Amino acid sequence: MAMQRVTAHWVAWLVTAVLSLLADRCGAEGVGPSLAERVIWAVNAGGEAHTDMHGIHFKKDPLEGKLGKASDYGVRLPILRSSPEDQVLYQTERYNEDTFGYEVPIREEGDYILVMKYAEVYFAQSQQKVFDVRLNGHVVVKDLDIFERVGHSTAHDEIVSFSIRRGKLSVQGEVSTFNGKLTVEFVKGYYDNPKVCALYVMKGTLDDVPKLQPHPGLEKRQVVEEEDEEEDPEVGEESGKKSPSAAPKNRVQSGPRTPNPYAADNSSLMFPILVAFGVFIPTLFCLCRL
Numbered sequence: 001m002a003m004q005r006v007t008a009h010w011v012a013w014l015v016t017a018v019l020s021l022l023a024d025r026c027g028a029e030g031v032g033p034s035l036a037e038r039v040i041w042a043v044n045a046g047g048e049a050h051t052d053m054h055g056i057h058f059k060k061d062p063l064e065g066k067l068g069k070a071s072d073y074g075v076r077l078p079i080l081r082s083s084p085e086d087q088v089l090y091q092t093e094r095y096n097e098d099t100f101g102y103e104v105p106i107r108e109e110g111d112y113i114l115v116m117k118y119a120e121v122y123f124a125q126s127q128q129k130v131f132d133v134r135l136n137g138h139v140v141v142k143d144l145d146i147f148e149r150v151g152h153s154t155a156h157d158e159i160v161s162f163s164i165r166r167g168k169l170s171v172q173g174e175v176s177t178f179n180g181k182l183t184v185e186f187v188k189g190y191y192d193n194p195k196v197c198a199l200y201v202m203k204g205t206l207d208d209v210p211k212l213q214p215h216p217g218l219e220k221r222q223v224v225e226e227e228d229e230e231e232d233p234e235v236g237e238e239s240g241k242k243s244p245s246a247a248p249k250n251r252v253q254s255g256p257r258t259p260n261p262y263a264a265d266n267s268s269l270m271f272p273i274l275v276a277f278g279v280f281i282p283t284l285f286c287l288c289r290l
Contacts (some may be wrong), residue, residue: 049090
């Protein structure tokens with residue numbers, strides 16, 4: 001009887017140990033690294049170190065005192081679409097009068113995401129600050145106009161996915177040799193100076209990137225643009241000409257239509273006749289004298 005109790009005790013202990021081991025293994029497989037653990041590099045451009053609501057630790061700008069200029073002009077403004085505790089990531093920035101950038105060391109292969117944070121806190125209209133972004137020489141963002149995208153003092157994230165495998169960098173369908181350093185450049189354009197507020201690089205996919213808070217005005221504009229595109233999807237496919245519906249609905253006329261100056265004027269038709277008549281009379285007079 002005592003032997004049966006000992007055996008039952010050991011069997012129960014063994015079953016409990018096995019179940020515990022399986023639970024630990026399933027938990028380890030089901031729960032991957034956190035967002036903060038997947039971030040390999042993060043910088044608060046033009047600002048001090050900051051840890052955001054997701055646990056991402058942004059380091060103090062390493063370019064401080066070396067390249068470009070830091071600005072905290074935006075700290076006086078509330079930034080839309082950003083949580084109150086993380087607005088500092090959009091309120092400070094680094095800009096330069098020429099192309100500038102950051103180098104990010106990457107030692108492991110895999111899929112990565114570059115997230116760049118912006119907010120226009122100075123200009124109040126589009127076409128005032130426009131620039132490109134390059135990734136190891138590849139243009140990944142063309143003609144970025146922050147105000148045109150989201151308006152004034154509003155958070156905007158530019159997200160670029162790329163992969164590194166077998167010594168090659170692949171981004172947006174282009175491939176180049178990778179030497180262990182990712183160079184993110186903000187390229188000087190025709191309108192003002194390039195800038196960035198904050199940026200980070202993480203392992204993962206686009207679905208892993210935290211989304212900004214919704215902006216009702218921005219979403220409404222996007223819906224209107226999508227509806228306009230869906231009204232006539234075949235415009236330009238056959239004739240290559242835009243239909244009247246493709247023109248802006250709120251187009252402002254510069255003034256009354258100017259009448260055609262040649263609509264009721266027949267002088268252009270009479271001019272050749274008068275010239276011919278003028279040549280014919282002297283010629284006839286000369287022939288009569290002969």
